[in-house]
Every structure is written in C-alpha cells, then in structure tokens.
Amino acid sequence: MEISEKLLCVFSAEIEEQGDSYVIEVPKRELGDGDVELDKVYRTVLSQTHSSATDSDNRSEQNQESPKPTHPEPPATEGETRTLEIEDIGEQGDGIARVERGYVIIVPDTKQGDRVKVEVTDVRENVAFAKVLEQS
Numbered sequence: 001m002e003i004s005e006k007l008l009c010v011f012s013a014e015i016e017e018q019g020d021s022y023v024i025e026v027p028k029r030e031l032g033d034g035d036v037e038l039d040k041v042y043r044t045v046l047s048q049t050h051s052s053a054t055d056s057d058n059r060s061e062q063n064q065e066s067p068k069p070t071h072p073e074p075p076a077t078e079g080e081t082r083t084l085e086i087e088d089i090g091e092q093g094d095g096i097a098r099v100e101r102g103y104v105i106i107v108p109d110t111k112q113g114d115r116v117k118v119e120v121t122d123v124r125e126n127v128a129f130a131k132v133l134e135q136s
Contacts, residue, residue: 012075012100015046029085029098075100076120076128084130086114105130 016023024044036042076082076099084105086095095110105128107118118130 030100072101074123074125074128075103076105076123078120078123080120081117081133082120082130083115083117083136086110086112086116088112103128107132110135 013024013026016025082099082105084097084099084107086097086107088096089112090096090106093108095107095112095114095116097105097107099105104126105118105120107116107130109132110116115136116132117134117136119133120128120130122129
C-alpha cells in the first residue's frame with residue numbers, strides 16, 4: 001500500500017455516535033502546530049482493528065461465554081514509519097515521544113522539541129524503540 005506524503009497522522013480512536021453523526025476525536029498531541037486549519041476539509045480513513053467482521057463477531061461471542069482480561073495491542077508495529085515530536089528526555093538521555101493512549105516510543109539521538117521521522121525497531125507491551133530516519 002502506498003502512503004501519501006500528505007499523511008498528517010495515524011492513530012487509534014473510538015467512534016462516538018452523536019445524533020445522526022459519528023464523531024472521532026483527534027488529540028492535539030497527534031498533530032503539530034500548523035498541521036491543520038480549522039476552516040479546511042481533511043480526508044479520514046477508517047480501518048477495522050480485527051481482520052474481519054466475522055472474526056470480530058466470533059470473538060465477541062467467545063468473550064460473552066468466558067470473559068478473559070485482555071490487554072490492548074500496542075499502537076505501534078515493528079518496521080512502521082511515523083513522524084513524532086520528542087516531548088521529554090529519559091534518564092539515559094534518549095528522546096521520549098508519547099502516542100496513542102500514552103504509549104511511549106523511545107528514540108535515541110534526539111532532544112526535547114525535535115520533530116523526527118522514525119522507523120519503529122522494537123515493540124513491547126508498554127514501550128517501543130525507534131531509530132531516526134529524518135529530522136525536521
């Protein structure tokens with residue numbers, strides 16, 4: 001799949017129903033200052049998190065029969081490319097970016113305030129690691 005250079009962000013969110021509409025909230029941390037203008041129209045893509053509706057229905061039925069605690073999947077995948085803003089510096093001097101649900105991505109060789117394009121190299125349950133591809 002080809003991804004447009006105009007892509008501003010990718011994140012996970014729940015869809016809320018409001019009257020005759022559906023609403024998706026975009027957290028400010030997902031976009032940098034100046035990335036959006038309030039009077040402009042933007043394109044949104046929706047993608048299911050499950051492989052198919054049938055799989056989702058089967059999981060729902062199984063969960064009703066025997067509820068099991070589940071941990072949400074990390075919102076990052078190995079090999080994924082993203083643009084991040086470094087919010088903090090960790091104890092060992094690496095840059096820290098927070099993405100969906102407060103998930104942390106650690107990026108060496110960055111400093112607070114950097115906006116970087118990275119490749120995710122290692123994903124764990126509560127943290128991911130990435131290498132810098134390009135600094136803005």
